[in-house]
Amino acid sequence: MSAVKLESETMADGVSQLQKQLVDYTASLFDEAFLDEQFNQLQQLQDENNPDFVVEVVSLFFKDSERLMDELSKALDQQTVDFKLVDKNVHQLKGSSSSIGVQRVQRACIAFRDCSEEQNVEGCLKSLQHVKHEYYLVKNKLETLFNLQKQILAAGGPLPGK
């Protein structure tokens, strides 16, 4: 007698596969220090009354960070670099990275601050490149994570851990 899967069972398989994918993917992001405990704190603030909190605050972070990196590019491009301005912007970027829990970006900002304190333009340019690199990496990964969450919800499943 062949076992015929019900459509609902197939769908349930699909959802649990996606859930496992999400759990594994999220774990890898923590393992590789893309995300840290602060990101967990943000997830805990999300509930039925605030179902989009994490996506909203991360989107704010993306917008703000891209603005700050632009300002930094401009500031470092000047004939006479205003290191106070550079430091102010790096400080802000470091702060928001820390608040979101994107650890590698935060670390890159710390290194950047050291160069700006030494008033080392070359060093600052390299640091900015590194910050941008880490930023776009984690942006990509977070977008993948949010996409997986969307797929699970669209398939009718609850997010894992809820």
Next chain:
Amino acid sequence: MAAVSASPPSSSSSAAASMGLDSGDKVPHVLAVDDSFVDRKIIERLLTHSACKVTTAENAHGALELLGLADGQQNFSNTVSNVSMIITDYCMPGMTGYELLKKIKESPKVKQIPVIVVSSENIPTRIEKCLEEGAEEFLLKPLRLSDVKKLRCHLTSNAGNNSDEGLICVGR
């Protein structure tokens, strides 16, 4: 003869109940001041998660206006009332959180409101001067749920109500 025991009214709101507040108490109103969009959004959510009402300001001047304390203030239509606590970032453009703290403590109208200063930098001299100026606590960013829970004791003691819950401030 039946003994009738008086029990405290049960709260209809589970969030309020977890705060140790019964339905007769006012919801604590916190004023949060921070120049970072991201941090404002997070502190607001941390506080609403702990059953507080929140008003945010993006700089010290904005906060003073909301409190009705800005120099030469004429328009008081946007001022907020019943502020139970103020949380302010230290590093802000224009007026710092420390300067805001001083203004608040100098004003007879609002000096009794507990002020919490937060900063991403752990600088002992900075912490000392804020505490000396009257800050209730100095917390390091990023703020967590456990930090906000700790602040609840400041809220209850200043909510001006007769709560039977005795919350003890444990450590700073």
